[in-house]
Amino acid sequence: NAGVTQTPKFRILKIGQSMTLQCAQDMNHNYMYWYRQDPGMGLKLIYYSVGAGITDKGEVPNGYNVSRSTTEYFPLRLELAAPSQTSVYFCASRGQDNSPLHFGNGTRLTVT
Amino acid sequence: EDQVTQSPEALRLQEGESSSLNCSYTVSGLRGLFWYRQDPGKGPEFLFTLYSAGEEKEKERLKATLTKKESFLHITAPKPEDSATYLCAVQAPGGYNKLIFGAGTRLAVHP
Numbered sequence: 001n002a003g004v005t006q007t008p009k010f011r012i013l014k015i016g017q018s019m020t021l022q023c024a025q026d027m028n029h030n031y032m033y034w035y036r037q038d039p040g041m042g043l044k045l046i047y048y049s050v051g052a053g054i055t056d057k058g059e060v061p062n063g064y065n066v067s068r069s070t071t072e073y074f075p076l077r078l079e080l081a082a083p084s085q086t087s088v089y090f091c092a093s094r095g096q097d098n099s100p101l102h103f104g105n106g107t108r109l110t111v112t
Numbered sequence: 113e114d115q116v117t118q119s120p121e122a123l124r125l126q127e128g129e130s131s132s133l134n135c136s137y138t139v140s141g142l143r144g145l146f147w148y149r150q151d152p153g154k155g156p157e158f159l160f161t162l163y164s165a166g167e168e169k170e171k172e173r174l175k176a177t178l179t180k181k182e183s184f185l186h187i188t189a190p191k192p193e194d195s196a197t198y199l200c201a202v203q204a205p206g207g208y209n210k211l212i213f214g215a216g217t218r219l220a221v222h223p
Contacts, residue, residue, distance in 0.1 A: 004155070035213075042116065042213035043156075043199070090155050098144050098203055101211070103155030 002026055006091050006104035013081040013111045021076040021107050023091030031094045032074040033101065034058075034066065036087040043090065049074055050097075081111045114139045114204045118214035125221050128189050133217045135200030136182040144203040145183050147176050149196045150216070156199055159185075190221045 007022045025032065030051045035043040045058030049068040063085060065077040074093075078085060088108050092101040119134045137145070144163050148156035160169040162178040169176045173194065175186040185198055197216045204210040 040121075040215055042215045043201075044213075045211070092155075100146055100158040100161055101156075101201075102158070103148075105153070105155045 004102050004104035006107050010108050017081050018079050023074045024072050025093040029093035029095045033092045034076045035090045038087050083111050086111045116202050116212045116214040118217050122218040127223050130188045133185040137202045139202050139204045141205040146201045148199040151196050192221050195221045
């Protein structure tokens, strides 16, 4: 039981490039989330999903896109990377809407 | 506006020196308050959930308490391995996205 797995761990992008951050969970959780964490700030919600085929915007969705074709995978797509997207990205999941989140170990992204 | 504020931002303790971290919130209809521990380069790791005022949870040297406006994470006789950032999050009514995180308290315990 691996929990939530994120790849890659680190990535450097040039301005204008695109990439996909991968997230997989093996706990059969319906709810999945993408957060970004910036120094001195609380985790900010980018996108979330309540089940396969259902996604919705969070607090800071601009510049990102998601898809959820299966229960297990919830990739985050960055199009036209900008320096403001330099951050640490965390994927999380939970089984019910009021239960604790299980987090992956994050992807540290730098855009230069 | 729903808000979560953690204090202090950073705390330095000597090994064995007990202290408390604070998480104050302004949320109507609290559905749960969560404490997480985050080590450098890792994702947050779940510690406790509290659902109602007066509730307390304990785990080793940590004890979490909840009132109607704030939660405390008490650390008794801390050890260097307790050094981490402690995050508080509040589940508000209104949907699956209504989990609001504080900025965290960075705790350093020195031998």
